[in-house]
Amino acid sequence: MIPLLLMFLAVLATAGRVLGLMLASVVVGWFLSYQAIRSKAFENIYIAAIEVFESVPVISFFPIVLALFVLGVGGPIGVELAADFLVFTAVVWNIWIGEYQAFKTVPREMLEVAQNFRFGLLNRLRYIYIPFSVPRISANLFPSVSDGFFYITVSEVFAVGIHTYRTFGVGTLLDSYIAQSLWTYVVETFIVLGLVIAVVIIGLREFSKRAVAKYTLDTDMPIVRRGRLNLRESIRFTAMSSVNPLNRLAKYNMDRRKRRGTEQDKYYEEPRQKNYGYAWAGAGILIVGLILYGSYRIVTSVSLAEWGTLLRMTPTLLLDLLYDYARVAIITVIAFIFSLFVGYYFAMNSRAEAIGVPAIQGFSAYPVPTYFPFIFLAAVPFLNSIFGQYSSEVFVLFLGFISTFYYVFYSFWMGVKAMPSEYLEIMENLNLGFFQKMRMIIMPSTFPYLISGISSTINSAWGGLMIGEFWPNIAGGRSLEVSHGLMKVIDVATNNGNLAVAAWASLIFGIVVAIYSLVFTRRMMDLARKKYVAEEGIYSA
Amino acid sequence: MGKSTLLRLIGGFLRPSSGEVRLQGKRILRPTPQAVLVHQSIVTFPWMTAIENVMLALKPRRLPRDEARAMALVALETVGLQGFEDLYPKEMSGGMRQRVAVARALVADPQVLLMDEPFAHLDELTAEGLRQDIYNILFNESTPLKSVIMVSHNLTEVMELADVIYVINGSPATIVARVDVSLARPRNPRDPEFDKYLDRLYNYLTPRGRNK
Incomplete structure (x- = not known):
């Protein structure tokens, strides 16, 4: 293959991993954040878990990743999953907490409009929550891209004992060129990588500019504005939510939901909604079970x-x-x-x-x-x-x-x-x-x-x-x-x-x-x- | 309990600890497009144009897009925003934004409009213009509205618009008086009768007046 084409493909593969995983984080984060603002129990677990995982540097996941994917799944897919998982853990927490904080601070008046016109889950997400979260997401994209590129290049090639594992990307390509002392190719790869990163950064800056111009509020509506909010500030949101009117409204809705079905004259009542509580509880029990089983396997596998x-x-x-x-x-x-x-x-x-x-x-x-x-x-x-x-x-x-x-x-x-x-x-x-x-x-x-x-x-x-x-x-x-x-x-x-x-x-x-x-x-x-x-x-x- | 809480109770956003709210004999148990709230803090969505903001109220009806757009255009025209439908809220003045919010409320075809100090965040000239427009809309025969419940601190505004005035005061707020206004429309603030009504309202709201 033409070396220049190979370089571009390798850099694009790496950039694709970073951006693709960031996109996946954003999409998954929307649904998790929505669930977090609807369920206090889920919110407490979700926020505590993010807080711990964000404070533990991504690199400490490495041995777990190796055990899970490389040795467990194995083959090229296992190596690819290991690299993806490392990048995912590097980019995801900032994005998820940003989305959660955005969802939590949607002005009550906007939510009342949605209630007034009886929006369902998808309409609320599409017209209110997701647009409102865009500026917060864009603020978190820069650090996430930096973290993603930092880790992806080291996770594309890694050695465990006598085995070296590789997945296609710029990290692997550079490693191969350096091993063969192909210094011209190394320099050219750096230039290609620089070009692609420049395009990504310019794209993100443009996106941020548009996001701020289009999606931020400048009306009289009360809204918390503190620049990039840190994860630790979630405590404040939790504290706020226990006393603010939105929470009272939420409690009222919860209470009303329980009483549904006992009143006969519900002219303005909504149709019955599906209750996903059992599904969430089941998923939670399954995850806890898998973690416990995995821990048991690890503990007993060591003499x-x-x-x-x-x-x-x-x-x-x-x-x-x-x-x-x-x-x-x-x-x-x-x-x-x-x-x-x-x-x-x-x-x-x-x-x-x-x-x-x-x-x-x-x-x-x-x-x-x-x-x-x-x-x-x-x-x-x-x-x-x-x-x-x-x-x-x-x-x-x-x-x-x-x-x-x-x-x-x-x-x-x-x-x-x-x-x-x-x-x-x-x-x-x-x-x-x-x-x-x-x-x-x-x-x-x-x-x-x-x-x-x-x-x-x-x-x-x-x-x-x-x-x-x-x-x-x-x-x-x-x-x-x-x-x-x-x-x-x-x-x-x-x-x-x-x-x-x-x-x-x-x-x-x-x-x-x-x-x-x-x-x-x-x-x-x-x-x-x-x-x-x-x-x-x-x-x- | 305050004035905004009262509106939210009427609209079904909050549940009363005792008593109930009925509309045409049916209980209001949750927010409904039959009673739409227009907020004090002007609520438009900055990521949508004026017409998209108005069309939002039609989403739950799942109308064909062309039909929804046509209805939204009529609503925008009603509030005097024809030709501005593709502007974003950030490109509009406060008065225009509040008109968009009113158009969104009207296009939902409600029986009752709940207005929470809708002119409080506007300068006096803009507020006066919008007040006149709202007046014309509300008393237009083609409007399906049966009633408007408006909260206001501006007694002149209240006198211009209301047929029945409930004066609430204190903390928690209680109704201290009901005033039925029998002045013919349109009302003139320079009319001596208008002034008499105003004096009555002031008296209900000041300690001296309440103790009379």
Whole structure:
């Protein structure tokens, strides 16, 4: 096949996976979100599950994916499903929570119009809920595309023990060219990938512009507007829903439904609707049953001696996790400082913004794992001469930074853009210096955005560590490897085919990260909501 | 209970804790196109053009598209929006948007229109124009409407439009008076009789007046 055609096909296959899975996430999310706003029980389970899964980095799913698809299903379909599943878990949570939040905040007056004209499920979705969710979905598409491309390229080729699994796409093609030292083809593939990503980003920007122009409200209807709402804000929605009139209306409808059939003079009564409660309950029981059965199979498939080894390893694994947290902290601090300066500059300078923001969006969507080996090869002599044995750490931190700074940058930039213009005028009026502005006005008023961006940066930093901490034969016959780190343990165990250790380390990692998220991030979000919502400062004044 | 809650109870959006709402002798147990609510906050859907907003009310009837469009055009013409049917709400003024909402309500062919301070979010000049138009629509013989229940704080507006006025006050709100207006139409706010009615209404709403 003509190499250029092959490159295009490979890039299109990869882009098709990312966009196709995003589309699937959007469509499934509409129905799940609708069910969530109709059933309190489903809502509680749905939101709690998303909250945990979003806070656990996608990469920790890897051993489970391997066990389920590659070893369970097997063959090319198993490998394809493994790659798809990884990307699905990378893109889906943001989109689902965005849709849920949109559905939950449809103005009551709009719903009353639908009630007044007796719309059924499909009409409500088609004419009200789905259009209303479009701006929120479009806001979540950029980070989802970045995450999707990042993971798809590393999940198209992976090794478990002596086996290497491949599925067709740009990641596989690059791997093959690099193995054969076909450097011209590598560069050409990068260019093709860049072109396709540029088209995707331009398309998304155009879609976002149209979505905002057509689907956002600018009427007097009350609506929660906080830019990109974070998942943790779902707590607020749950709290709101327990007291707001919409909930009372919902309760009334539930109550009325129970009484239906006992009243004879229902001239204005609706026809009987089908009750899907049993079907949902059945599906829930089936899923819980499958999870329990899967857990039982996994636990019993590991011998007692192996369990003993795993338990003895646990303190060391926790220490390794501490190393990784230190790395994540450094990456986050650097990303934060970068965002403060560059984000503020872009927000205040429209010319720089017109070029800089799309450039950063394009850069962040370009999958780091594809080009990082070349940066490594170019910089390794220089960094070795300065940092010696610690140069690996520098590479890992740099890899983490370039794969994750985007989130805090983008959130902060949006936060500054969303600041009330009165605040900017006061800053100018008082002739405040840069650091005074930052400390006293900009950082407090963008605090909710910052927390949202920082939590996303932290979650995504794990992906960079997973790739960077153990990268055999990264380039020029060299390997990138750090001395300690839980991500390295998982990498090495997966590479050696020791799935028990990989899964156990992933489980510990998932539990710690979920606890951290629920305890720390949620509190910060609560603080942000209570104290630092700038729009309300203007409104109450 | 407040004025908006009362309208929602009448429209079947909320269930009363005691008592019941009947329309032509039949109980209203849920919202129905027979009693359409026009909101205080102007409700148009920004992703639909004016005519699509109006056609929304005809969706449940599953009419052929051409027929629904023709009916929506008539409704838009009734509220003075002929020629603007392809505009999106964002391209319209507040008064035009509220006209779209009224056209959507009318095209559903309701017996009762429930209007929750429909002019409250408009500037005075626009509100006055729309009030006149609504007046003409409501008293047009071809309108199938049997009744309009409107909530308002604007006593002049109430006097211009209403035959029967229930004055509600306090928290929770209670009916403090019923006033039957026997002035001939069209009513003139400069008419001394009109002023007398206004004084009566003010008296019911002020503590001094209520204690008389």
